[in-house]
Ligand SMILES: NC(=O)C1=CN([C@@H]2O[C@H](COP(=O)(O)OP(=O)(O)OC[C@H]3O[C@@H](n4cnc5c(N)ncnc54)[C@H](O)[C@@H]3O)[C@@H](O)[C@H]2O)C=CC1
C-alpha cells in the first residue's frame with residue numbers, strides 16, 4: 334500500500350488527505366501551524382467544510398490518518414508527497430511561492446529514498462520543472478530520485494469533500510513513468526469510477542489550472558457586465574443566462590450575476606496568469622478585462638445602495654443590514670469576499686452597518702480587524718435587520734430561505750432589500766414585504782411595492 338504525505342493542511346491539503354485516507358491509504362498530513370495540528374489530532378476540523386469532520390474522525394479512528402508538524406516525519410514516511418501550501422498573490426499580482434519553496438527545501442533536506450513529489454497547489458507555469466531541477470541538484474551524489482509531477486486541484490469550497498470524492502477530471506502533468514504509475518495507484522478509485530483523466534506535461538497541467546479559473550472568472554464578469562446593462566434597458570439577467578445556457582456550447586453554469594467574484598482563488602489566479610503573460614511578452618487582455626469588470630461590479634453595488642437610500646448624497650443616518658460575509662455559501666472562508674468591499678463602501682459613505690453570517694463571523698472578527706468597532710456583529714439575520722433601513726444579501730446561504738419575512742420587515746425602519754444574489758427573485762413572500770432590488774433587472778415578474 335502506498336504511503337501518502339500531504340504538506341499543508343488547508344482547504345485543499347486537509348480534504349485531499351482525509352479523502353485518500355478514506356480509500357485506505359496511510360496518510361500523513363503535515364503543517365507548520367502547530368495549533369492546527371493539535372486540533373486536527375483531536376478530530377476537530379479547523380475549517381468548515383460539509384462532511385470533512387466525519388472523514389477526519391473516521392481516519393483518526395482507523396489509524397490511517399496522522400497529523401504532524403514534523404517535515405522530517407512526513408517526508409520520510411511517504412512514498413508520494415503532495416504539496417498543498419498556499420500560493421497567495423503578492424502586491425504586484427504575481428504568485429508568492431515562498432511557502433512552496435519552504436516545503437521543497439524540507440523535502441530535499443529529509444529525503445530518504447525515491448519519492449514522487451506532486452504539486453497540488455496552484456503554481457505558475459514552470460514551477461514544477463523548477464522544483465524538479467532544484468531537487469535533482471540537491472540529490473546529486475545520493476542514490477535517491479525525486480519524480481516531480483503537477484496535479485492541479487479543481488475542488489470548490491463548500492463542496493470540497495464531494496468534489497474530491499467525485500472530481501470533474503484528474504489532470505496529471507508528469508514526465509516520468511514512476512510519477513504516472515504512482516498517481517494511477519493514488520487515484521485508482523477514480524480510474525475505476527471512470528472519472529476523466531488527462532495525462533500531459535507539467536507546463537500544460539499548470540496552465541490548465543489557471544486557464545480554468547480565469548475562464549470561469551471571465552464568464553462571471555461577462556454576465557455581471559450584462560447585468561448592469563440589463564438594469565438600464567429593462568432586460569432580466571436571469572432569463573438572459575437561461576437563454577444563453579440553452580446552447581450547450583455556452584452552458585448555463587457560472588452565469589449567475591452577483592456582486593463580483595471573490596474567494597482565495599479567482600482574484601489571485603487571474604492576477605497571477607496576467608503576470609505570467611506579461612513576463613512572457615503576451616498581454617492577456619481578456620483576463621485583464623475580467624479583473625477590471627469585477628472591481629467595477631463591486632463599486633457599482635455600493636453606488637446602487639447609495640443612490641437608493643441616500644437623502645443628502647451620503648448614507649449618514651442610514652443603517653444597513655448585511656447578510657453573509659463569506660465569498661460563497663457553505664464555507665467559513667472570507668478571503669477576498671466582496672462583502673468586505675461592500676461594507677467598506679457603505680461605511681465610507683456614512684452608513685451604520687450591522688452584519689450576520691452563518692459561518693463567516695469568527696474569521697471576519699479575526700481578519701477584518703480594521704472593521705472591528707466600526708460594524709455591529711449580530712447573532713441572526715433577524716437581529717441584524719432590527720431597525721435597519723435596508724437588507725443587503727451578499728451570500729446565498731440556504732438558511733435565509735427560512736426567514737420569517739413578516740417579522741423581519743416589521744422590525745425594520747425601512748423596507749429596501751438588495752438581493753445581490755437574486756436569491757429571492759420572483760419570491761412572492763419576500764416581494765410582499767420589501768422593496769426588492771435584484772441584480773440585473775428592475776423587477777422579476779412581480780410588481781414592486783413602493784417604499785413606505
Ligand atoms: N481553497 C481552494 O478551494 C482551492 C485552492 N487551491 C490551491 O491550493 C493551494 C492551497 O490552498 P488552500 O488549501 O486554500 O490554502 P490554505 O491557506 O487554506 O492552507 C495552506 C496551509 O499550508 C500551511 N503551510 C504554510 N507553509 C507551510 C510549510 N512550509 N509546510 C507545511 N505547511 C505549510 C499553512 O499553515 C496552511 O495551513 C493554493 O495554491 C490554492 O490556490 C486549488 C483548488 C481549490
Ligand SMILES: O=C(O)[C@H]1O[C@H](OP(=O)(O)OP(=O)(O)OC[C@H]2O[C@@H](n3ccc(=O)[nH]c3=O)[C@H](O)[C@@H]2O)[C@H](O)[C@@H](O)[C@@H]1O
Nearest residue numbers: 486487488489490553587588589591594595596598660661
Ligand atoms: O482554484 C480554486 O480555488 C477553485 O476556485 C473556484 O472555486 P471556489 O473559489 O471555491 O468557488 P466558486 O464556486 O467557483 O465561486 C467563486 C466566486 O465566484 C462567484 N460566482 C460563481 C458562479 C457564478 O455564476 N457567479 C458568481 O458570482 C461566487 O459567488 C464566488 O464569490 C473554482 O470553481 C474551483 O474549480 C477551483 O478549484
